[in-house]
Amino acid sequence: MNWHRSAWKVWAFILFVGLGQALSAQVIIRKKGSTGTDGDFATRPKLVVGIVVDQMRFDYLSRFWDRFGDEGFRRIIGDGFICRNHHFGYAPTSTGPGHASVYTGTTPSMHGVIGNNWFDKDSGAEVYCAGDTLQTSVGTLSDAGQNSPHRMLVSTITDQLRLHHQMRSKVIAVALKDRGAVLPGGHLANAAYWFEGGKDGNWISSSYYMEELPDWVREFNESDAAEAYKRVWEPLEDINTYAESGLDNTSYEGLIDGEQVPIFPHDLPALWEENGEFGLLRITPFGNSLTLDFALKALRNEKLGMDLITDFLAISFSSTDYVGHFYGVNSKEIQDTYMRLDRDLARLLKALDQQVGEDGYTLFLTADHGAGHVATYLKDLGIPGGALEQGQMQKKFMEFLEYTYGTTDLIRNMSNSQLFLDHELLRNLELDTGDVQDVLAEELMGYEGIYKVYTARQMMNAEFLEGIPSILQNGYNQKRSGDLTIVLSPSVNQYSRTGSTHGTPYVYDTHVPLLFYGKGIRHGELYRRTHIRDIAPTLSALLGIAFPNGATGSPIPEVLK
Numbered sequence: 001m002n003w004h005r006s007a008w009k010v011w012a013f014i015l016f017v018g019l020g021q022a023l024s025a026q027v028i029i030r031k032k033g034s035t036g037t038d039g040d041f042a043t044r045p046k047l048v049v050g051i052v053v054d055q056m057r058f059d060y061l062s063r064f065w066d067r068f069g070d071e072g073f074r075r076i077i078g079d080g081f082i083c084r085n086h087h088f089g090y091a092p093t094s095t096g097p098g099h100a101s102v103y104t105g106t107t108p109s110m111h112g113v114i115g116n117n118w119f120d121k122d123s124g125a126e127v128y129c130a131g132d133t134l135q136t137s138v139g140t141l142s143d144a145g146q147n148s149p150h151r152m153l154v155s156t157i158t159d160q161l162r163l164h165h166q167m168r169s170k171v172i173a174v175a176l177k178d179r180g181a182v183l184p185g186g187h188l189a190n191a192a193y194w195f196e197g198g199k200d201g202n203w204i205s206s207s208y209y210m211e212e213l214p215d216w217v218r219e220f221n222e223s224d225a226a227e228a229y230k231r232v233w234e235p236l237e238d239i240n241t242y243a244e245s246g247l248d249n250t251s252y253e254g255l256i257d258g259e260q261v262p263i264f265p266h267d268l269p270a271l272w273e274e275n276g277e278f279g280l281l282r283i284t285p286f287g288n289s290l291t292l293d294f295a296l297k298a299l300r301n302e303k304l305g306m307d308l309i310t311d312f313l314a315i316s317f318s319s320t321d322y323v324g325h326f327y328g329v330n331s332k333e334i335q336d337t338y339m340r341l342d343r344d345l346a347r348l349l350k351a352l353d354q355q356v357g358e359d360g361y362t363l364f365l366t367a368d369h370g371a372g373h374v375a376t377y378l379k380d381l382g383i384p385g386g387a388l389e390q391g392q393m394q395k396k397f398m399e400f401l402e403y404t405y406g407t408t409d410l411i412r413n414m415s416n417s418q419l420f421l422d423h424e425l426l427r428n429l430e431l432d433t434g435d436v437q438d439v440l441a442e443e444l445m446g447y448e449g450i451y452k453v454y455t456a457r458q459m460m461n462a463e464f465l466e467g468i469p470s471i472l473q474n475g476y477n478q479k480r481s482g483d484l485t486i487v488l489s490p491s492v493n494q495y496s497r498t499g500s501t502h503g504t505p506y507v508y509d510t511h512v513p514l515l516f517y518g519k520g521i522r523h524g525e526l527y528r529r530t531h532i533r534d535i536a537p538t539l540s541a542l543l544g545i546a547f548p549n550g551a552t553g554s555p556i557p558e559v560l561k
């Protein structure tokens, strides 16, 4: 039972027919009036750049706005489109489901990526969302490249682009985290690359995509590109001006092994050996900068966006997530990380202008989930909540099982806030599965810190249209999910006394930015609620290609010219 590892870690195909007809009518009208070129889709960009910023809350945009330069976030929003009320319409809000949902235009109930890891009912083993033991690593002797998207059950926008253009579109996906590259790349990506860290600091891949790394990747790995970031992490600007964040030295932040206090400067060379060598770059903004360096190498060497067939470059910036988990959303470290990300975005836009041309590409930026304040910080301020006493709760629950059923064995697994029952044992004991679900739900509802409990029977027999049950249902996959889903109170977590986490159906985890910029995109803003599952259908509409095959979202018409 992996209660201690991850238990309690909270965590209509609207086929666009009506809207589609309306849009295509517009297209025809414009064509007849010969005022535009939409009818033959000549507005399609030469390159789509998809950016997922790992753990980016929406309010980071406003909180750090005064610290951004003119060429990054301000350029994207100043000329592009911002959806201000953009949400994950499902839980668990975590990285694997987030990336899968952005790119498939649907939710875990459909695409099947119900967590980063989950308990596989068939094999009885824990599986990893992007893991694939049938593959071999490329570019490393370790198993860090044994990945593929095979557990994502539907197609992605990147797959549809490749299908539409008879595989002549190039799709390249890049991230520090393997799942941040593998899932966006889809099933048909030309390549996905991720960062191994460790002694060599190499970018690697999987036999799913290739037999060996291309020359430009080998050259990048052999260069001192990663080594260049083995340096002291100083604040980008005078730290005394970082008024948008809390104190630098608080007990709500994690401590890197070898550091006495969690404050700037962070001397990476001095901490290097003790903290996984190149892996240490992950919890600094340098991990993002290195990701961009590598993505720009891909842009140039794969000649993306240089002909009329649309290509796709998917970039995920993962360091924001590591920094958030380690230091928390209110830290000066997170502020510095976003100020630096802004400079990296400026660098990306400049490179795209140069290679593809200012009117040649379309870009979107979103997140894979948000994050909450450090629960103990809120508690100290007087906001109800804090860390869950999971040890005591587990003990009480086990005693209840023993007393009621004479055994604790009927729980097969607890993970991702879900509880999996042993259905075979229930049959042998002549217990009705639904009845046991109800009894356990009632018991758990009596525990402090638990806000709601839903049973699989409820999830299967009802259709929830709004609120938390609807969010849970969109994350509930009938084949893969468990018998009970538990929701903690909004400011309770079981994560840690330090750092931030995510995974819940609450707004702090669901509200993230959605920005569009470039070819085919209007300038404007939207306060209407939009969903992560709408991104891929919006891109499909822009590109004039089919929706991903499980899409449940709809295009956001306000975004498109």
Ligand SMILES: [Zn+2]
Residues within 6 Å of the ligand: 054, 055, 094, 095, 096, 098, 321, 368, 369
């Ligand atoms: Zn994430």
